[in-house]
Amino acid sequence: MKKTVGYLGRTFITFLQTLSSLYYLFRETVAQTIVLLTDSKKRKQARIWSQVDEIGTHSLPLVLTVAALLGIAITVLISFQLKGVGSFSYIPGFVAVAVFREIGPLITALIIAGRVGAAFTARIGTMKVTEEILALETMAINPVRFLVVQRFIGMMVALPALTILAGFTAVSSGFLFGSTRLGIGPDAYLRETVEALQLTDIYSGIVKAAVFAVVIVMIGCYRGLVVEGGAEEVGKATMLSVVSSSLAIITLDTLMTAAFYG
Amino acid sequence: MIRASDIRKTYGNRTVLDGVTFEADRKKITYIFGTSGGGKSTLLKILIGALKPDAGEVYFGDRDIAKLRAEELDEFRKKIGMLFQHGALLNSLSVGENIALPIREHTVLEDAIIKIMVKMKLELVGLRDFEDLLPVQLSGGMQKRVALARALALDPEVVFFDEPTSGLDPIVASVITKLIADLNRLLGITCIVVTHAVEEAMRIADKIIILYRGKVLAEGTPQQIRESKNPLVQQFITGNPDGPISFHASSKDFREDLLLG
Numbered sequence: 001m002k003k004t005v006g007y008l009g010r011t012f013i014t015f016l017q018t019l020s021s022l023y024y025l026f027r028e029t030v031a032q033t034i035v036l037l038t039d040s041k042k043r044k045q046a047r048i049w050s051q052v053d054e055i056g057t058h059s060l061p062l063v064l065t066v067a068a069l070l071g072i073a074i075t076v077l078i079s080f081q082l083k084g085v086g087s088f089s090y091i092p093g094f095v096a097v098a099v100f101r102e103i104g105p106l107i108t109a110l111i112i113a114g115r116v117g118a119a120f121t122a123r124i125g126t127m128k129v130t131e132e133i134l135a136l137e138t139m140a141i142n143p144v145r146f147l148v149v150q151r152f153i154g155m156m157v158a159l160p161a162l163t164i165l166a167g168f169t170a171v172s173s174g175f176l177f178g179s180t181r182l183g184i185g186p187d188a189y190l191r192e193t194v195e196a197l198q199l200t201d202i203y204s205g206i207v208k209a210a211v212f213a214v215v216i217v218m219i220g221c222y223r224g225l226v227v228e229g230g231a232e233e234v235g236k237a238t239m240l241s242v243v244s245s246s247l248a249i250i251t252l253d254t255l256m257t258a259a260f261y262g
Numbered sequence: 263m264i265r266a267s268d269i270r271k272t273y274g275n276r277t278v279l280d281g282v283t284f285e286a287d288r289k290k291i292t293y294i295f296g297t298s299g300g301g302k303s304t305l306l307k308i309l310i311g312a313l314k315p316d317a318g319e320v321y322f323g324d325r326d327i328a329k330l331r332a333e334e335l336d337e338f339r340k341k342i343g344m345l346f347q348h349g350a351l352l353n354s355l356s357v358g359e360n361i362a363l364p365i366r367e368h369t370v371l372e373d374a375i376i377k378i379m380v381k382m383k384l385e386l387v388g389l390r391d392f393e394d395l396l397p398v399q400l401s402g403g404m405q406k407r408v409a410l411a412r413a414l415a416l417d418p419e420v421v422f423f424d425e426p427t428s429g430l431d432p433i434v435a436s437v438i439t440k441l442i443a444d445l446n447r448l449l450g451i452t453c454i455v456v457t458h459a460v461e462e463a464m465r466i467a468d469k470i471i472i473l474y475r476g477k478v479l480a481e482g483t484p485q486q487i488r489e490s491k492n493p494l495v496q497q498f499i500t501g502n503p504d505g506p507i508s509f510h511a512s513s514k515d516f517r518e519d520l521l522l523g
Contacts, residue, residue: 045366127352135350138310139364139412140336 022218025144025225029152029218032145036153042145051154055116056162062115063108063162064169067099070107071170072177074098079182088182092189093196095174100201101261104167106253109212112159113245117220120151121241124224125234133225148221155213163209164202204260211256212249219245263288263420263452264309269318271304278304279315280476286469291446291453293463295498296473297507302456303347305473306424309454310344311335322420340368343413343421347428349405351397357384357408358393364415383411387441403434410441414451421445423455427462435459439466460499464488472498474507 036042078094124147127133136143171193179186223241227233264286271279278301286292296302307313309320311327320327322338330338351360361380365371371379384390387407397405406426413421423442427435443466445451457463463470464484472479472487472495480487480495487495497505 041370130348130353131346131350132352134307134312135344135346135352137312138339138342138344139367140339141364141367 018222021226022222025148025222026214026218028144029148032142032149033152036145036149046150046153048150048153051150052157055112055151055154056158059112059115059158059162060165063111063166066107066111067104067166067169068173070103071095071099071173074103074170075174075177075182079178088178088184089188089192091178091182091184092175092192095178096171096193096197097201099170099174100167100197100205102253102257104170105163105205105208105212106249108163108166109159109209109216109249109253110246112155112162113212113216113220113249114242116155117216117245118238118242120217120220121224121238122234124221125227125237128225128227129230129234143225147225148217151221152214152217155217156210159213159216160206160209163205167202167205200260204256208253208256211252215248215252216245219248263323264454265321266305266309267319267321269305269308269315269320271301271308271313271315277476279308281318282473282476282478283318284471284478284481286452286454288452289446289450290468291442291455291466292469292471293467294454294456294471294473295458295460295463296479298458300473301476302458302473303424306422306454306456310342310422311338340416341419343416343418345406345410345413345421345423345426347425349397349402349409351405351409351412353397355396356393357389357395357397357400360397360408361393361412361415364412368416379415383414384408386414387411388437403430403438406430406438407441410438414445418451420452420454423453423457425457425459426455427457427459435462442466460501464499474498 036046074095075091078091079088082088082090124133127147133143133147136146175186175189175193178184179189184192220241223237223244227237266285267283269279269282270277282301282305284292284294294302294305304313308315309327311320311330314328319329322341325334325338327335327338351357352363355363358377358380361383362376365376365379369376380393381390384393387410389404389407389411392400392404392408397408400408410421410426426438426442430438439462442453442455446453446466455463455467464487467484469482470484470487471481474494479498480490480492482490487499490496493506496502497507
């Protein structure tokens with residue numbers, strides 16, 4: 001019993017310490033982002049667009065495929081539930097709202113946490129163990145500005161964009177399935193979708209995506225920056241990065257959904 | 263130039279540095295050597311301000327490095343260069359970009375001028391044609407030379423070397439040692455070298471400091487070190503496996519350990 005309490009206590013303290021470190025990293029990242037955005041020479045060096053490309057364009061096939069499949073899955077699921085009631089006309093609205101409010105932002109963020117957040121940790125963690133980060137510090141180059149800021153800006157641009165594209169893809173695949181297999185007329189489908197969907201649904205999706213972008217970059221980079229040791233620790237940090245950012249994303253998603261619509 | 267006084271550092275219950283005091287003179291080559299795991303790298307990290315000592319001061323000129331504010335530390339770091347044990351080149355950047363990095367960061371020079379400077383630095387280490395390659399395409403020795411060119415990018419007053427010749431073949435090791443000597447004699451750069459390679463230290467050092475169990479065991483010119491009567495010092499420079507410095511790092515008695523588990 002004593003041991004369990006001790007373990008829980010230590011875990012809780014570690015959790016609080018991590019939160020406080022993440023806060024400091026976030027503060028420094030925002031400060032350094034301002035430095036970078038106001039200095040044209042540094043902005044040019046930072047290669048922000050290549051980060052947007054790396055996070056956004058390269059993830060596009062995966063995100064859109066998953067979104068298209070999910071769009072169909074949700075449509076099938078809802079149609080199955082509504083079969084007994086016989087009111088298929090609700091399907092377009094349900095799908096659109098569910099996708100833009102909840103599933104689009106959540107699934108996109110989880111995919112990007114696994115694909116890109118993990119890569120951030122592995123990359124920065126390897127740089128830490130090979131002393132590249134110490135080398136940057138020794139050259140009086142701020143590692144946060146050099147490594148975190150470009151990823152932060154890239155993610156803040158790419159993730160909301162991916163989320164919106166994923167939303168439209170899922171709705172489109174639902175539309176194709178609904179209008180071809182469920183016998184809902186294309187005109188009626190589109191009309192129902194537009195009627196059900198409000199601008200707030202899209203906005204809230206973007207707000208969620210922006211919050212998830214911060215979470216993925218901060219956890220991904222932080223886990224890399226604190227690696228000590230060798231290859232095994234980099235592997236562990238990468239795993240921890242994906243686990244903790246996924247958990248954080250789902251927790252924040254629930255809180256935000258409750259806050260927006262509760 | 264650099265004066266360390268009574269530096270102490272402990273990791274958990276292991277004391278790595280236990281009151282290290284020494285001075286490295288301006289425009290001289292100072293070699294610090296000791297056994298592996300004897301606190302050399304820790305000392306080096308303290309000297310460059312990457313690690314804070316638990317106690318003691320490190321003076322660069324008249325400023326205590328451990329007490330500098332972030333911006334002052336950056337100013338200090340622009341005056342020093344550091345060659346890391348494994349080079350620590352940024353693997354995503356080409357050789358030329360690695361060397362250009364500190365110049366771009368801290369000067370307002372045009373790209374064309376930076377390009378010329380990069381070529382000059384690479385010429386200094388004999389690798390002028392390699393600027394477009396990535397670090398992984400180079401051998402270990404070449405990577406170290408590129409890392410040295412990067413350390414020299416901002417014309418530092420002091421360059422720190424962490425095991426500059428470890429893991430290199432004898433010829434490349436001699437090339438690096440000669441480079442260190444040339445930097446000092448021709449450019450007047452103060453060199454502080456941490457190593458366990460005794461021969462190279464004896465050849466080019468102005469001053470040698472031997473660390474043992476976290477303390478300075480001996481200090482002096484190569485000649486003075488060679489003539490030292492201290493058996494510990496003699497074992498260091500001859501590399502004799504039998505002597506007062508034990509090969510066993512364990513503190514427990516072997517017999518007791520086996521019998522009592």
